[in-house]
Amino acid sequence: xxxxxxxxxxxxxxxxxxxxxxxxxxxxxxxxxxxxxxxxxxxxxxxxxxxxxxxxxxxxxxxxxxxxxxxxxxxxxxxxxxxxxxxxxxxxxxxxxxxxxxxxxxxxxxxxxxxxxxxxxxxxxxxxxxxxxxxxxxxxxxxxxxxxxxxxxxxxxxxxxxxxxxxxxxxxxxxxxxxxxxxxxxxxxxxxxxxxxxxxxxx
Amino acid sequence: xxxxxxxxxxxxxxxxxxxxxxxxxxxxxxxxxxxxxxxxxxxxxxxxxxxxxxxxxxxxxxxxxxxxxxxxxxxxxxxxxxxxxxxxxxxxxxxxxxxxxxxxxxxxxxxxxxxxxxxxxxxxxxxxxxxxxxxxxxxxxxxxxxxxxxxxxxxxxxxxxxxxxxxxxxxxxxxxxxxxxxxxxxxxxxxxxxxxxxxxxxxxxxxxxxxxxxxxxxxxxxxxxxxxxxxxxxxxxxxxxxxxxxxxxxxxxxxxxxxxxxxxxxxxxxxxxxxxxxxxxxxxxxxxxxxxxxxxxxxxxxxxxxxxxxxxxxxxxxxxxxxxxxxxx
Numbered sequence: 001x002x003x004x005x006x007x008x009x010x011x012x013x014x015x016x017x018x019x020x021x022x023x024x025x026x027x028x029x030x031x032x033x034x035x036x037x038x039x040x041x042x043x044x045x046x047x048x049x050x051x052x053x054x055x056x057x058x059x060x061x062x063x064x065x066x067x068x069x070x071x072x073x074x075x076x077x078x079x080x081x082x083x084x085x086x087x088x089x090x091x092x093x094x095x096x097x098x099x100x101x102x103x104x105x106x107x108x109x110x111x112x113x114x115x116x117x118x119x120x121x122x123x124x125x126x127x128x129x130x131x132x133x134x135x136x137x138x139x140x141x142x143x144x145x146x147x148x149x150x151x152x153x154x155x156x157x158x159x160x161x162x163x164x165x166x167x168x169x170x171x172x173x174x175x176x177x178x179x180x181x182x183x184x185x186x187x188x189x190x191x192x193x194x195x196x197x198x199x200x201x202x203x
Numbered sequence: 204x205x206x207x208x209x210x211x212x213x214x215x216x217x218x219x220x221x222x223x224x225x226x227x228x229x230x231x232x233x234x235x236x237x238x239x240x241x242x243x244x245x246x247x248x249x250x251x252x253x254x255x256x257x258x259x260x261x262x263x264x265x266x267x268x269x270x271x272x273x274x275x276x277x278x279x280x281x282x283x284x285x286x287x288x289x290x291x292x293x294x295x296x297x298x299x300x301x302x303x304x305x306x307x308x309x310x311x312x313x314x315x316x317x318x319x320x321x322x323x324x325x326x327x328x329x330x331x332x333x334x335x336x337x338x339x340x341x342x343x344x345x346x347x348x349x350x351x352x353x354x355x356x357x358x359x360x361x362x363x364x365x366x367x368x369x370x371x372x373x374x375x376x377x378x379x380x381x382x383x384x385x386x387x388x389x390x391x392x393x394x395x396x397x398x399x400x401x402x403x404x405x406x407x408x409x410x411x412x413x414x415x416x417x418x419x420x421x422x423x424x425x426x427x428x429x430x431x432x433x434x435x436x437x438x439x440x441x442x443x444x445x446x447x448x449x450x451x452x453x454x455x456x457x458x459x460x461x462x463x464x465x466x467x468x469x470x471x472x473x474x475x476x477x478x479x480x481x482x483x484x485x486x487x488x489x490x491x492x493x494x495x496x497x498x499x500x501x502x503x504x505x506x507x508x509x510x511x512x513x514x515x516x517x518x519x520x521x522x523x524x525x526x527x528x529x530x531x532x
Contacts, residue, residue, distance in 0.1 A: 194312075
C-alpha cells in the first residue's frame with residue numbers, strides 16, 4: 001500500500017478502489033483527483049477487477065474486440081505452428097513433466113480463444129453492430145452510433161411464432177421515434193423507462 | 204382460443220378481487236389533469252427500485268430500475284435484463300446509454316422530459332378535450348394496492364389507457380395501452396417494486412460519469428422547423444400539436460438532404476413523421492407495420508418518402524401522411 005501523505009484520507013489505492021465501487025462521495029473524489037499524479041495503471045486494473053467481479057464469466061475485456069483479435073493474431077503468427085499429433089488413449093495414468101503439459105494446454109486455450117474471436121469477428125462483420133454469437137439470429141439492432149438510415153434490407157428474425165421478416169430501416173425509425181416519444185404527459189415518467197427497457201431484437 | 208388470447212382476456216377484464224370504489228366515496232373522482240399531475244408528482248418525489256416488464260405484441264422485455272430524487276433533481280438507472288445488454292442513466296434531461304457489446308456510450312439531451320408538468324397547467328393543454336378519466340376500482344400490483352383509472356379517448360384517432368396508480372404515492376406501477384374493444388396492445392408493469400429504497404444520488408451520478416473504456420458518442424441532431432425544411436400539414440389532425448422538428452446530420456448525406464423527424468403529440472400519444480428523399484431502390488411499397496401499440500404507415504410525397512410512426516391507430520397515421528404537403532420546390 002502506498003504511503004499516505006494526507007492522514008485523514010484512506011490510502012490512495014483504497015480510495016481509487018472505493019471510487020470504482022461507487023462508494024466515494026463528491027468531496028472525497030475532488031481530494032483524490034487533486035492530490036497528485038494520475039495512477040493510470042492502477043485505474044485500469046481496478047476497472048478490470050470491478051468489471052470481472054460484477055459481470056462474472058461474461059466480463060468484457062477493456063480492449064476493443066477488433067484490437068484484441070488483431071493482437072492475438074499477431075502473437076499467434078509469431079509462434080511456431082503446432083503440428084497436430086494423434087494422442088493415443090492411455091489406459092494407465094502417465095505422470096509427465098509439467099513443462100510439456102503446460103505448453104499443450106496453453107495452446108489449446110489460445111486456439112480456443114482464436115476460434116471464438118474468429119467467430120465473433122465474422123458475426124460482427126455480418127451484423128455490423130453488436131450482438132454476441134450464440135444469441136438468437138437477430139441481425140437488425142438499431143445502433144445509436146450510426147444515425148444514418150440503414151437500407152431497407154429484409155431481415156429474418158426468430159420469434160415464438162416462427163421466422164418473421166423485419167425491415168432494418170423501419171427498426172431504426174422505431175428506435176428514433178421512441179427516443180422522442182417522451183413528449184407526452186403519460187409517457188414522460190413511465191415512457192422513458194419503458195423505452196429504455198424495450199428491446200427490438202427480442203421479437 | 205389460444206392461450207395468449209385467454210391471457211389477454213384475463214388481463215383486460217376486471218378480475219374478481221378488484222374492488223370497485225363506490226361513487227362519492229372518501230375522495231371525489233379526479234379529472235384527467237388531476238390524475239396526470241398526481242402521476243408526475245409521484246415520479247418527481249419518490250425514490251424506488253424495481254423490475255419493469257414491457258409486453259408489446261409477442262415481445263417481452265425486462266429491466267432493473269433505480270430511481271432517486273433530491274428536490275428538483277432526478278436520477279434514474281435502467282439496466283436491461285433481456286436482449287442486448289444496455290444500461291441507461293438519466294439525470295433530469297441528460298441521458299447516457301452504455302452498450303457494453305459495442306463499448307459505446309451515447310449522450311443525449313431529452314428536453315421533452317422536462318416539458319410536461321408545466322405544459323399540463325397551460326391553456327394549450329388539450330388533453331381533457333380528447334380523453335376522459337374513469338376510475339374503475341383498485342387492485343394489487345407487485346405487492347402494492349393501486350387505484351385503477353382509464354383514460355378513454357373521445358374519438359377514434361387515438362388509443363385508450365388503463366393506469367394502475369399506487370394508492371399512497373400515485374406512482375404508476377402498471378400501464379396498459381388499449382385498442383379496439385379494450386384489447387391490450389401493450390403493457391408496462393413493475394413485477395417487483397420497493398418504494399423509498401435506499402439509493403443515493405451520489406452513487407448513481409458516479410456510475411453515470413464513469414465512461415472509461417467507452418467511446419462517447421454525441422449524435423448530431425439539428426433543431427429546425429418544418430417551415431424551414433419546406434413542409435406543412437395542409438389539414439391538422441385533431442388533438443395533435445407539433446412538438447419539435449429536427450434533422451439528423453449523417454456523414455456522407457448531401458447538405459440539405461438529411462432525414463427530418465417531425466414530432467406531434469396530443470398529450471398522451473406521440474407521432475413522428477420521418478421525411479427523406481425518395482429512393483426507388485429502397486422505397487418500394489407503401490408499407491404498414493405494427494409492434495405492440497406502435498404502428499407505422501409510409502407514403503410517397505413527390506420526391507420524398509414519408510413514414511409516420513406512433514402509438515395511434517393506423518388510420519390516424521394515414522391522415523398524417525395524406526396531409527403532409529411540400530411548400531418549397
